[in-house]
Amino acid sequence: MTGTAFEFDVCILGTGRVGLPLGLSFVEAGVNAVGVDLDAQLRDAVNAGRMPFHEPGYDDLVASRRFVVHGTPEVCARSRALVITVGTPLHNHIETDLSQIQRVLEGLGPYLRPGQLVCLRSTVAPGTTHFVRRWIERNTERRVGQDLLLAFCPERIAEGKAYEELHSLPQIVGAEDDASRDAAVALFSRLAPELMPTNYVTAELVKLFNNIARYVHFALANQFALVADTFGANIYEIRRLANHKYPRNTLAMPGLTAGTCLRKDFGMINEWSPYPDMLLSAWKMNEYIPAFLVEHLRKRTSIHGRRVALLGYSFKADTDDIRDSLAPKLYRYIERQLPLDIFVTDHHLPDPIPDPANGKVKNWSVEEALAQAECVFVATNHSNYGEVLRNLARRSPGAWIADIWNCGGIDQIFYQAGALVAADREVN
Ligand SMILES: NC(=O)c1ccc[n+]([C@@H]2O[C@H](COP(=O)([O-])OP(=O)(O)OC[C@H]3O[C@@H](n4cnc5c(N)ncnc54)[C@H](O)[C@@H]3O)[C@@H](O)[C@H]2O)c1
Structure with missing residues (x-):
């Protein structure tokens, strides 16, 4: 050469x-x-x-x-x-x-x-x-x-x-x-x-399989959360018990599984298959979680006419990347309930948030967003949200929270903020 x-x-x-x-x-x-x-x-x-x-x-x-x-x-x-x-x-x-x-x-x-x-x-x-x-x-x-x-x-x-x-x-x-x-x-x-x-194709598939396996792993965690909910069982407790000293597999946390890589990479294999398959089911499962959160909070309290806060907009904890985040989809599902206001807050993102799907979204400070919130959806598991929810609990114990990431740490997806104070009191 x-x-x-x-x-x-x-x-x-x-x-x-x-x-x-x-x-x-x-x-x-x-x-x-x-x-x-x-x-x-x-x-x-x-x-x-x-x-x-x-x-x-x-x-x-x-x-x-x-x-x-x-x-x-x-x-x-x-x-x-x-x-x-x-x-x-x-x-x-x-x-x-x-x-x-x-x-x-x-x-x-x-x-x-x-x-x-x-x-x-x-x-x-x-x-x-x-x-x-x-x-x-x-x-x-x-x-x-x-x-x-x-x-x-x-x-x-x-x-x-x-x-x-x-x-x-x-x-x-x-x-x-x-x-x-x-x-x-x-x-x-x-x-x-x-x-x-x-060779080329093996290397291409290694990368795709690594990512797709992760996406499916989280989809299974989300499905287990729905099954547990159907039976009135607690997914966080199940997960803790299942993972404790069990050598053969671990259950992932449920959550809003998306992001630019996980959400698209399955399509690179799927485009070559005319059949319904596990990957489409995993996609459907993960994509359903925003609807699940809105529907199930709505069974507990009205969202219509209420002030709603959306905590987090990026696709995963402590990042400023909103590409393929499910938070904008959750935002639109909340919007369909005709709330009085939706206050989005994400301290990792600029104000306004340049969201290609929802336009320029006003990014409130967390204090402003939660000041009068009656319902709160935790869309991202940013690492300070446990503390943020506790501040809310002290001010507005009646506010309803949808917290699939378990940021509050009390092993519940849907609860009223006061439950955080009560749980902390029990621990102390
Ligand atoms: N983000 C991740 O964590 C991650 C991890 C592993 C793999 N990947 C993969 O890596 C690739 C890149 O992802 P990313 O997240 O960095 O995307 P990105 O959008 O952040 O970066 C791509 C960059 O390429 C630039 N670009 C586009 N066309 C160009 C051209 N003709 N000449 C020069 N620059 C051009 C864009 O302006 C952009 O800055 C994707 O295939 C993604 O799936 C991403």
Whole structure:
């Protein structure tokens, strides 16, 4: 393979929630990394030394300004490895949306140089790395395994844990020729403790199966919560008893299971199946929880004409990411009950919350949101919500709470705030 001298070791294409932490961790590991992203606001933040979103561990690294993000892909020609970390959503159908991958390939095509490694890292449907290979060989003069290297190296971090997990998770490396495999292993061995080579499609499926197994695990927890409710039993007590020193499985917590990865990744497999299957059932189960919360609180108290607070809007605890959160859906179901007001509060998010589905949502302070609340839905399990609910209990003991995450810690999904004070008194 022809050798070329490169100014950068790696260029990250798409410096979002996955690409930016990766680029910064490379920089920290002494890899000369650079980025490209279409989002001007994101670039301005990073190039000014600020994280554009919350991801613990990276504030000092980004402030050092050693990782620069460009707006156009010319810098690719000067980079030995090109790592693609753009978004891979679903269309409104059960169909993978490949447009960001296609666009990034069109952008970097003219800058592909002999000897470079193209490394796909976005989560993709099985067969996508083969598609990338065919795209490159049809649209450029490069041939994979001859004068260009290609690998699929999936990202398996959980949001909020990137800094630690980039150094602790084994790295799967999908490659189909020795040179590509060696180059990808050499790049990621700068971060990962263990490298696990395989072929493209196996690597694609490992990533999808990891995520889908988690989604189904939570769907089962949600189904168990509904079954327990049907029988008047307590899911939290059941879970505690079932998990205590039992070596063969653990029951997950019920909750509003969603988020940009969990909620879409099952579709990347499902689009290849014409049959109803377990994954569609898991999807349905998790998607039903907002309706369950509204319906079951409504059996206990009227929501119509009441002041309602919605605690949390992001898709999981202590993050500022609302992509594919179920909180906006819960908001709409509450709205259908015609309450007097809905006060949304999430201290991890800006005011207003830029929600593509519900428009700009006013983000109240938690004090304002709870000041007159008669019903409270806990949509996200942010870590301070136990204390927030106790403050509410002291002021408004009659307020009704729907707390599927058990933030109040009293093992009930639906209760009046005063129950928290009573439970605390019992403990003390
Ligand atoms: N967020 C996670 O925790 C996580 C974890 C593992 C895997 N993944 C997967 O990683 C991929 C990226 O996810 P994300 O959360 O970082 O998405 P993201 O939307 O935060 O980041 C993608 C970035 O790519 C940029 N982009 C899009 N097209 C571009 C182009 N042509 N050129 C340059 N930049 C472009 C966007 O502006 C955006 O900043 C997805 O496939 C996702 O499923 C995400």
